[in-house]
Structure formats: C-alpha cells, structure tokens
Amino acid sequence: MKGIYKFNFDNVLKDKIGETGISVDEIDELRDFTNLAKANVTKKYEKGDLGFIEVLNEDLEIYEEVKELSKEFDYIIIIGIGGSILGSKAIHQGIYGSSNTYHPKVFYLDNSDPEKIYETLKAVKLEKTLIFVISKSGNTVETLANYFVIKKHMDKNNITPAKPNFVAITGGGLLQKIADKEGYMCYKVPENVGGRFSVLSAVGLAPLACLNVDIHNLVKGAKKMNDICQTDNIFRNPALLNSLIHYKMDNTGKKISLMMPYIGRLHQFGMWYRQLWAESLGKDGNGQTPVIALGATDQHSQLQLYMDGPEDKIMTFLKVNTFKQDYSIETDYDSDLKGHKLSELINSEQLGTEKSITEKGIPNVKITLSELNEYTLGMLTYAYELQTAYSGELFCINAFNQPAVEHAKKLSHAVLKGSIKEKSYNEIKIE
Numbered sequence: 089m090k091g092i093y094k095f096n097f098d099n100v101l102k103d104k105i106g107e108t109g110i111s112v113d114e115i116d117e118l119r120d121f122t123n124l125a126k127a128n129v130t131k132k133y134e135k136g137d138l139g140f141i142e143v144l145n146e147d148l149e150i151y152e153e154v155k156e157l158s159k160e161f162d163y164i165i166i167i168g169i170g171g172s173i174l175g176s177k178a179i180h181q182g183i184y185g186s187s188n189t190y191h192p193k194v195f196y197l198d199n200s201d202p203e204k205i206y207e208t209l210k211a212v213k214l215e216k217t218l219i220f221v222i223s224k225s226g227n228t229v230e231t232l233a234n235y236f237v238i239k240k241h242m243d244k245n246n247i248t249p250a251k252p253n254f255v256a257i258t259g260g261g262l263l264q265k266i267a268d269k270e271g272y273m274c275y276k277v278p279e280n281v282g283g284r285f286s287v288l289s290a291v292g293l294a295p296l297a298c299l300n301v302d303i304h305n306l307v308k309g310a311k312k313m314n315d316i317c318q319t320d321n322i323f324r325n326p327a328l329l330n331s332l333i334h335y336k337m338d339n340t341g342k343k344i345s346l347m348m349p350y351i352g353r354l355h356q357f358g359m360w361y362r363q364l365w366a367e368s369l370g371k372d373g374n375g376q377t378p379v380i381a382l383g384a385t386d387q388h389s390q391l392q393l394y395m396d397g398p399e400d401k402i403m404t405f406l407k408v409n410t411f412k413q414d415y416s417i418e419t420d421y422d423s424d425l426k427g428h429k430l431s432e433l434i435n436s437e438q439l440g441t442e443k444s445i446t447e448k449g450i451p452n453v454k455i456t457l458s459e460l461n462e463y464t465l466g467m468l469t470y471a472y473e474l475q476t477a478y479s480g481e482l483f484c485i486n487a488f489n490q491p492a493v494e495h496a497k498k499l500s501h502a503v504l505k506g507s508i509k510e511k512s513y514n515e516i517k518i519e
C-alpha cells in the first residue's frame with residue numbers, strides 16, 4: 089500500500105500573506121536553531137527517552153494473538169481516556185469512517201458518563217464482546233470506573249463468554265494488579281511512551297489489529313515519515329518545518345492552531361491532535377490552543393470568525409485527492425453544480441476557503457494525501473508526533489509531561505472522598 093504526502097507552506101510566506109508571514113531566507117537563517125532542536129530530539133531518543141520512536145521497530149507479530157481472539161466476538165468495547173483511546177478512535181475512523189457498519193462493531197467508553205455505559209450495554213451482547221481496558225498509569229478513575237461497572241454487570245447477570253473477553257493494556261497501577269489477578273491477556277505500555285504519543289504502541293495497535301486496520305502499513309507509513317525526517321534540510325523535513333512555522337506564528341500572536349480536515353474520516357484525527365498539541369505545549373504560560381473544524385461543514389458556522397475575527401490563528405488544511413466513493417451531481421435545474429462530482433465540490437470549497445483566508449493575510453499550511461489509507465495515515469500521525477517533540481525543544485519546554493492535570497485529578501479525588509465540599513454559589517435559580 090502506498091500514498092503520497094504533500095506539505096504545502098506557500099501561504100505562510102511573506103510574499104503570499106505579507107508582513108505576518110515569514111520568508112524562505114528567515115527559515116534558512118534559523119537553520120542552527122532548528123537543527124539544535126532536531127539534535128536534542130535525537131539525543132533524547134538515543135538516551136532511550138522517546139518510546140514513540142522506538143515502537144516503530146516493534147515486532148508486530150505480538151498482536152496476532154489478540155487478533156485471533158477477536159475473531160470469536162461480534163463487538164469490541166474500548167475503555168480508556170485521553171491518549172489511551174483517542175489514537176484508536178482517530179485511526180479507526182480514518183480508515184473506516186464513523187458508520188460502525190463493519191464487523192466487529194466498536195464502542196468507546198471514554199468518559200464517566202453513566203448514560204454512555206447504558207447506551208453501550210443496550211447496543212452490544214456482552215457475551216460476544218471483546219473489551220479492551222487501556223490505561224498507561226493503570227489508575228485513571230474514569231477508566232477503572234467504567235471497567236468496574238461493566239465487570240459487575242457481567243457478574244450480576246452471569247454473562248460468561250465462551251472465551252476470556254477482557255484485554256488489559258497498561259504500564260502498571262491498579263489495572264495491572266487486576267489483570268494479574270483475573271488472568272487477563274495483557275499488553276505492556278512502555279514507561280518511555282507518553283500517553284498522547286502511544287497510538288503506534290500496543291495502546292493503539294492491539295485494538296486496531298482487531299478492528300481490521302492494517303497495522304503493518306500504518307507503521308510502514310510512520311517509518312517512511314521517520315526516514316524522511318532524518319534530513320537536516322528543513323525544506324525537506326515536513327515535521328521540522330511545520331514545527332518552526334507554528335513556533336514563529338505563535339511568537340507573532342497566532343495563539344490558535346486551527347486544523348480543518350476536508351474529509352469526515354479525519355475529524356477524530358483532529359481530536360487526537362488536540363490532546364497532543366495542547367497537553368504537550370500548554371505549559372509555563374506557553375501554548376497554542378488547538379481547534380478542530382470540519383470542512384466544508386464549518387465554513388457555515390465558523391468561517392465568519394476565522395475571516396473577520398481576531399487575527400490569532402494559523403490554519404492547517406488536511407485534504408485528500410481521492411475519496412473511497414464519489415457521486416456525480418446530476419440535475420435538470422440550472423446550477424453550477426451540474427456535471428461535477430461531490431469530490432470536486434468539497435475540494436473546490438477547500439481551495440476557495442484557503443484563497444480567501446490567504447487574501448486576508450491569515451497564515452495557513454496544507455497537507456494533501458493522495459488517498460487516506462493506513463500508509464498515509466501512519467505518515468500523518470507520526471509527522472505530528474515528531475513535530476510536537478521538535479516544538480517542545482523550540483519552546484524550551486518538556487513536551488512529555490502534564491503536571492497541571494495531576495493537580496486537578498487530586499482535587500477530584502478529594503471531592504469524591506468528601507474532603508472538599510461544594511460551597512454554596514452566588515447563583516440564579518429558576519424554578
């Protein structure tokens with residue numbers, strides 16, 4: 089399986105968008121700065137700190153066992169949150185869309201919302217459901233709570249599948265203890281693989297292998313991108329170049345990184361990017377807020393703001409040249425649409441939007457995939473992981489921890505235990 093990945097950066101250059109842009113010379117003059125960032129990432133990798141790069145060389149045969157097991161089941165439930173589930177959702181939707189009409193049907197429990205469990209239990213037959221419980225720390229309350237509720241429901245209703253139907257993917261904590269005691273099939277999350285960087289580790293590959301995603305081509309695409317990004321020539325290194333572009337734009341007040349795919353199958357990819365970019369770079373007062381919009385749909389809800397609101401955005405268009413299906417627009421009425429295909433319409437809307445925001449001087453880059461398959465999606469996913477690692481170096485921050493989140497978790501635990509009470513608020517009460 090092959091595919092072409094094009095990274096177009098015309099529309100961040102001064103000669104296209106004026107003074108808010110950067111020039112090729114400026115990029116070239118920053119060669120020492122960007123190569124130092126790249127060298128630091130290489131150093132971290134050589135020190136064994138960057139598991140998201142190491143996993144590219146993992147033996148994928150280890151997923152044959154769970155893939156075989158999954159053939160006994162008609163449904164898959166993935167229990168996780170953040171990087172433990174967003175990657176699988178992004179890749180699965182990227183390949184199969186969101187129709188869930190394929191076998192096995194997949195359901196995601198990624199919140200502590202009781203109604204979501206209720207709806208999921210109504211949709212599946214648990215005796216025919218393979219359940220992944222995924223948590224790198226093994227202690228995330230939402231994930232454990234969902235597991236406990238499902239497990240209790242099975243025990244209470246004497247639901248005993250023909251084969252063991254729980255698979256744990258974890259780095260330790262309580263989930264590891266549960267997996268050991270219950271004898272669950274278990275895949276390890278290596279310590280040096282950060283949660284939001286874990287989609288190409290067992291966290292993503294084990295469930296995706298069971299969802300008929302070609303994980304070999306997914307990793308092949310990622311490895312291709314890794315090979316491409318070995319070069320110090322920034323004009324041939326899309327991850328490094330996009331990292332510098334976003335760094336420079338951040339410094340000129342573009343505090344929002346807006347990603348706008350023009351294909352529905354990349355919307356969840358945007359949600360994965362949202363965590364990767366926000367949780368990696370949102371530290372010490374730094375950070376570009378990632379926002380996801382879907383083209384062409386959100387031209388009709390957000391574009392007015394993007395065009396005429398604050399000039400605080402750098403936009404990234406994602407598009408494909410070939411869709412899996414296409415339709416001709418045929419009508420007897422007098423319309424410009426006549427004789428065109430829907431793919432031509434959506435891509436003309438992308439180009440029209442791109443040209444209009446470029447005329448407004450709003451910086452934007454475009455990533456074009458010849459088609460959206462496991463190979464090109466592997467390239468895209470890995471490009472953003474590497475770009476984020478480079479960006480941590482450019483911003484001089486640790487892109488691999490999330491200290492601020494830990495505090496909120498402690499307070500939530502304290503509320504749950506009753507040691508923090510909800511105080512009365514000034515409020516408007518409407519009976």
Ligand SMILES: O=P(O)(O)OC[C@H]1O[C@](O)(CO)[C@@H](O)[C@@H]1O
Pocket residue numbers: 169170171172222223224225226227228231283284367490493494
């Ligand atoms: O995989 P775990 O340990 O359950 O964590 C889930 C998510 O929660 C976070 O730790 C933030 O709370 C993310 O970094 C992580 O992806």
